[in-house]
Amino acid sequence: MQKPELLSPAGDLERLKIALLYGADAVYIGGMFNLRANTPNFTIDDLKEGIDYAHKLNKKVYVTVNIAMHNKEYEKITDYLKQLKKINVDAIIISDPALIDIAKKIGLTIHLSTQNSTLNKKAVKFWQKEGISRIVLARECTKEDIKDIKENNTIELEVFIHGAMCASYSGRCVLSNFLTNRDSNRGGCSQICRWDFDLYSDNKKIEGDRPFTFCTKDLSLADHIPELINLNVDSLKIEGRMRSAYYIATIVKTYRKIIDEYFENPEEYKYNKEYKKILDDVANRDSIPQFFDGNFGKDVQYYNGRNEMTNQDFIGIVCSYDEKNKLAKVQQRNYFKIGDYIEVFGPKTTQKFKINEIYDEDMNKIEIVRHPKQIVYIKVPEKVEENYMIKCIDKH
């Protein structure tokens, strides 16, 4: 039994560092030509800094280059891939096979994106012969599918374990192109699947208690991790390159614990149900195992309109700690004040207490922290470090 890689998304350098600090073995990030065109993304310099940081920790960085290329993108891709090779990226994640020969000549390791919706052992076999090192399986695969694919191939398999789902087969939705002129397969997806529609039977409107939508619940395989490990899945992937640092820290830390706890004592391992609460607290939709257990009936849908929950309990991130005065320098992320009961957690430790003292940057005492990214100091009884997260448990 081999410990699978825990693979986290990272939308920027801060989140890359947090993902690795909180227990990810590898991160996947986007530079150019990736499916999150409307996020800041990594410049080559950022990528280099992130890769160097990860390699010092003996961890890996994969770069997504997974758009459906049009002619003009294809003509620019070689130079970009050469740059990625130069900065020692561990692998690129592609969906367009025209990149295979170019990447092989440059000497890059290639993973095949879930955009290709690889669902069966024959497709996997083809890609392995083409020189692909790893397949990111389609999210529609069941446990039996994964088992059979693994047993019939020697290639590495990566499986999504947590996060949002496409309502369509990945790559087979261009609702965004048609309804908003934004190209979903080139990173412009405007998430039409989360919109409400009216459903008609010919000319008669069908009225349910809530509007029709394609929207699905999120994926969580937290209580199926031992099964995935025993299927010899090579990499367990978390979705969400646009998610917050707090989300990344919480999800990665929780899955790290689950994997490690199972390996400590597989025979007596029991899923800690507390983890479900922790994962649910940072989610903005309900989570279920989705296709893994073969279920794609009505219970996978999410008819809750756009009223998704937000994570306003994440109030700040620790920048540094003065051990002598027990003061943590904190960057604010949500409103908080004196008297709030908070939890400060890092990769290994957690402490809970009531906020009694807050100071501004000039060390004046203040009562309320209301400005986004405001720097303040709060009294924290036990030692914390940079990138520890602060969440509000109970508002005063």
Next chain:
Amino acid sequence: MSKISVIISSMKQAKDIKNKVDAYLIPLKELSINYPNTFRVEEIKELKKLNKELFVFINKNIHNNEIDKLKEALEKIEKLNINGIIFYDIALVELKTELKLKTDLVWHQEHMTTNYATANYWYDKGVKYTYLSSELTKREIKEIKEKAKGKIFVNTFGYIPMFTSRRHLVNNYLDTFSLKESGNKIYKEGKYYFINDLEEGTSVYSDYILNIKEDIDADYIVFNSNLIDEKDFIEILKDYKNNKFKEETGFLYQETIYKVK
């Protein structure tokens, strides 16, 4: 000059339009998606008698437990000596090699067939045709036609599939709210979109009927008859460049953006 190819909806229609058509594109029962009218192998055999080029759609995503069914279908189709199989799932490329099939393949990963280099990648793997994405401009299609080694299909008429899911999105909704009707359209901001929830999953189509009346750089132009009135469809085929219906060029002159800022 481009050949006229038609995605057919019925055997009768195929016979009715025989004189206007160079090739029939035929969705195979249980292994195709996005086309509500599908055909059995025996019916395809019957269509051979019309002496036209025949291409069969096997364009659904192939789940692992469907491999045996796919093999069986491929072996039957091989015996029909048709012109090609229009595929989405890469399992078909692997099985063509394993089963030593002679039938040509048409690469049609639907919205991802978007450049000449990938068309040529597949050509070098023995895939002699590419069926292009509908989300391309006229300029992009022209360049692909110039630089691709194989033959090119381009959609020019009909509703365009724009969403394909394994999920039963309509039935899930009806079940959730205990509704008895069967939905076939969705509405948003003044536009209606056909939606089909069938055994293989759910498909959603463009709000408009693509109707390109000008010349396109393609070896085959495709007319999709699904959801179109039969008489209107015959009218279109009589003289598509001068048909009386509203011209709709889709993305031909409308490049999609992907970076908003």
